[in-house]
Amino acid sequence: MLEIKDLHVAVDGKEILKGLTLSIEAGQVHAIMGPNGSGKSTLSYVLAGRAGYEITSGSITYNGEDLNALKPEERAAKGVFLAMQYPVEIPGVTTLTFLKTALNAQRRARGEKEVDAMTVLKTVRKRAAALKVSEEMLKRALNVGFSGGEKKRLEILQMSLFEPKLAILDETDSGLDIDALKLVAEGVNALRGPERAMLVITHYQRLLDYIVPDRIHVLAKGRIVAEGGKELAHELEAKGYEHIVGKAA
Amino acid sequence: MNANAHWLDERRAEAANRFAALGVPHRRIEDWKYSDLKTAIGSANDEAAASWAVGALPDGVELFDLANTAAAPEWVRAHLGTLPQNALASASFAHARAGFALRVARNKAAGPLHVEFAKSGSIRVLVVLEEGASLTLCETQKTDGYSNLGLEFVVGVNAQLTHIRMAPHAAGAVQVEEYAIQIARDAVYRAHLFNAGAKLGRAEFQIALAGENSGAHLSGVSVLGGMAHADVSTHIIHAVGHTTSTQLFKHIAGGKSRAVYQGRITVEQGADKSDSRQTAKALLMGERAEADLKPELEIFADDVKCAHGAAVGDLDANSLFYLRARGIPEAEARNMLVRAFLEEAVDEIADESIRATVWQAVEDALPGAMAP
Numbered sequence A: 001m002l003e004i005k006d007l008h009v010a011v012d013g014k015e016i017l018k019g020l021t022l023s024i025e026a027g028q029v030h031a032i033m034g035p036n037g038s039g040k041s042t043l044s045y046v047l048a049g050r051a052g053y054e055i056t057s058g059s060i061t062y063n064g065e066d067l068n069a070l071k072p073e074e075r076a077a078k079g080v081f082l083a084m085q086y087p088v089e090i091p092g093v094t095t096l097t098f099l100k101t102a103l104n105a106q107r108r109a110r111g112e113k114e115v116d117a118m119t120v121l122k123t124v125r126k127r128a129a130a131l132k133v134s135e136e137m138l139k140r141a142l143n144v145g146f147s148g149g150e151k152k153r154l155e156i157l158q159m160s161l162f163e164p165k166l167a168i169l170d171e172t173d174s175g176l177d178i179d180a181l182k183l184v185a186e187g188v189n190a191l192r193g194p195e196r197a198m199l200v201i202t203h204y205q206r207l208l209d210y211i212v213p214d215r216i217h218v219l220a221k222g223r224i225v226a227e228g229g230k231e232l233a234h235e236l237e238a239k240g241y242e243h244i245v246g247k248a249a
Numbered sequence B: 001m002n003a004n005a006h007w008l009d010e011r012r013a014e015a016a017n018r019f020a021a022l023g024v025p026h027r028r029i030e031d032w033k034y035s036d037l038k039t040a041i042g043s044a045n046d047e048a049a050a051s052w053a054v055g056a057l058p059d060g061v062e063l064f065d066l067a068n069t070a071a072a073p074e075w076v077r078a079h080l081g082t083l084p085q086n087a088l089a090s091a092s093f094a095h096a097r098a099g100f101a102l103r104v105a106r107n108k109a110a111g112p113l114h115v116e117f118a119k120s121g122s123i124r125v126l127v128v129l130e131e132g133a134s135l136t137l138c139e140t141q142k143t144d145g146y147s148n149l150g151l152e153f154v155v156g157v158n159a160q161l162t163h164i165r166m167a168p169h170a171a172g173a174v175q176v177e178e179y180a181i182q183i184a185r186d187a188v189y190r191a192h193l194f195n196a197g198a199k200l201g202r203a204e205f206q207i208a209l210a211g212e213n214s215g216a217h218l219s220g221v222s223v224l225g226g227m228a229h230a231d232v233s234t235h236i237i238h239a240v241g242h243t244t245s246t247q248l249f250k251h252i253a254g255g256k257s258r259a260v261y262q263g264r265i266t267v268e269q270g271a272d273k274s275d276s277r278q279t280a281k282a283l284l285m286g287e288r289a290e291a292d293l294k295p296e297l298e299i300f301a302d303d304v305k306c307a308h309g310a311a312v313g314d315l316d317a318n319s320l321f322y323l324r325a326r327g328i329p330e331a332e333a334r335n336m337l338v339r340a341f342l343e344e345a346v347d348e349i350a351d352e353s354i355r356a357t358v359w360q361a362v363e364d365a366l367p368g369a370m371a372p
Helices: A040-048 A072-077 A095-109 A117-130 A135-139 A148-162 A178-190 A206-210 A231-239 A241-248 B003-022 B037-041 B066-071 B074-079 B087-095 B317-325 B330-346 B352-370
Strands: A002-011 A014-024 A029-033 A053-062 A080-083 A090-094 A166-170 A197-202 A215-220 A223-228 B051-054 B061-065 B099-104 B109-129 B134-155 B160-167 B170-183 B188-195 B198-209 B215-224 B229-238 B244-253 B258-267 B274-284 B290-299 B304-313
Touching: A002 A040, A014 A029, A014 A040, A014 A053, A014 A223, A029 A231, A040 A053, A040 A072, A040 A080, A040 A166, A040 A197, A072 A080, A072 A095, A072 B317, A080 A148, A090 A095, A090 B317, A090 B330, A095 A117, A095 A135, A095 A148, A095 B330, A117 A135, A117 A148, A117 A178, A148 A178, A178 A206, A197 A206, A215 A231, A215 A241, A223 A231, A223 A241, A231 A241, B003 B087, B037 B170, B037 B198, B051 B099, B061 B066, B066 B099, B074 B099, B074 B109, B087 B109, B087 B134, B087 B170, B099 B134, B109 B160, B134 B188, B160 B198, B160 B352, B170 B188, B170 B215, B188 B198, B188 B229, B188 B352, B198 B215, B198 B244, B215 B229, B215 B258, B215 B330, B215 B352, B229 B244, B229 B274, B244 B258, B244 B290, B244 B330, B244 B352, B258 B274, B258 B304, B274 B290, B274 B330, B290 B304, B317 B330, B330 B352
Parallel strands: A029 A197, A029 A215, A080 A166, A166 A197, B099 B109, B109 B134, B134 B160, B134 B170, B160 B188, B170 B198, B188 B215, B198 B229, B215 B244, B229 B258, B244 B274, B258 B290, B274 B304
Antiparallel strands: A002 A014, A002 A053, A215 A223, B051 B109, B061 B099
C-alpha cells in the first residue's frame, strides 16, 4: 500500500530524512520508533503533504500513485490520515461543523454522495461514545480549551469517522496518562482491519504494549537503522536508543 | 434665507469659519495619517446635495426635512448643529442643504427604520431619542463621487439606539461620514459596521458618554479587496463615571487594500469606575495589503479599567494545513478560517435577521478580498 524508497527530505534547506526506505502492506501495523530529532515528525508531515517539506530525492508510492504529486486534501480523500501530535485549535469553527465539512469534502472528492447533518451527527455520536468524546465537546470550537487527552481522542474519533486506508499516528501517546493512553489504544485497535494499514510513530515503547505492531522500524538521524518484530520495542526500552543506533553506525 | 431661518445662520457661519481655519484634512495631520483625503478628493467638493431616502416610518417616529429649516420645530432647533464638530463635520454642517431629522417620542420602541444615502455632496442628519425611546436605525451608504455626511445622534435618558451601517463596495467613491453622538444617563448606543471599502471610506465616531451608567458598544467587520480603503476612526469620551464602552473590529484586507482602525478613548478627570475595552484585529490576505490599527488611551481619572489590543496577521498556516489534511480543499479551508475570524465581531449583532444580512454582505465581498 505504501512504499517509501530512499527518501531524502529537506526543511529550510537542511536535510532531515537521509535515505529512508519502508514499505507497508494493507492489514499491517508498523511502528516507527526513534529518539528526538530523528526525523519522525518530518516523515509524518511529508506523508500528509505539509508545505515546506521538500523531497530532494527518492519516492513515496501510495497504492501505485506518486503521493508527492497530491495536495494534502487529495491525499485525505484517497484515504491518508495523519493523527497529529499537536492538533490545532481553531476558534470559530465548531467541532461538529468541522467533522461534517471534512467528511463531505472527502466524499465529494471521491464522487460519493454527501451526507446530511443528521446522519453525520448520528454516526459521530455512535463513535464518540466509545472514545468518551462528549456531546458538549462536539459543540465547542475545534480543539479550543480541550485537554491534551481530549485532543488526541478527537483525532482518533476523526480517524474512525473518515475510515482511512492509511493511518499515520504521530506521537499519539505523548502527554497522555495511562488511562487516556488505553482509551486511545482501544480506539485505534478497533480500527485495525485487513483493508487498513497503520504507521504508529512514537518515542516510547509504552504505546506499543497496547497497540501491538507487526513490525518495528527504528529511525535515527534520518534513516532506518534497525528493524524487527514487536520484541524490538522491549530491547530498545531495556538498552536505550544509543545501543541500537550506535551499533548501526 | 428669511428671518425665520436665522437660528441656523449663526451656527452655520461658525461651522464655515471652523472649516476655513482647519481645511481639508491630509495625511500630515496625525488623525488622517492613513487616509489622505486631500489627495483622494482632488478638486471635488461637497457643496452639492447628496440624496437620502428614509423607509416607512415606524409608529412613534417623526421625520422633518431639513430643506425647510425655516419651519423647523423646537426639537430640531434645540439640537441641530450643537454637538462638537471637527473639520469635516463643520464642512458638512456649513454646506449641507439636504438632510433630515428624526425624533422617537418618549418611551416609544421603534424600528427598524431604513435610511439610504446616495449621489455626491453633503447631507446633515439629526436623530433624537427622547427619554426611554428605542430605535434600530439601518443605514446603507451608497454615495458616489465625494460625499461628506454629518450625523448627530442625541440619545436621551434611558434610551437605546442600535445603529447598523452597511457600506458596500464603492470603487470610485470618496465617502466620509462623521457621527457625533451624545449618550445620556442609563442610555445605550450600539453600532455595527460593515465595510467593503471605497476609493477612500472613513466613518468617524465622536461619542460622549455624558451620563452615568451609559454605554457605547461598537463592532464591525471590513472585507476589502482590490484597491479598497476603509477607515474606522473612533473617539469615545467617558465624560462621567460608571460608563462603559466596548469595541470589537475585525478586518480582512486582500489585494492592495487598506484597512484602518483608530480608536481613541478619553477618560476625563473624575470619571471613575469607567470601563473601556477595545480590540482590533486584521488579517492580511495579500502581500500588498495593509492594515493600520491604532488604539489610543488618554486617562485622566484614577479608578478605571481600560483594556486594548490590536493584532495584524496572516491566515494561520498550521490551521490551514490541519483543515486541508482532513480533506477540505484549500479555498474552502481559507474561507472557513476567514469566516471564523470574523464571526466574533458579527456575533455582536443581537438581531438574527440583521446578522444574516451582514453575513450575506460578507459572502458577497469575500471573493474580492480572497483574490490574489
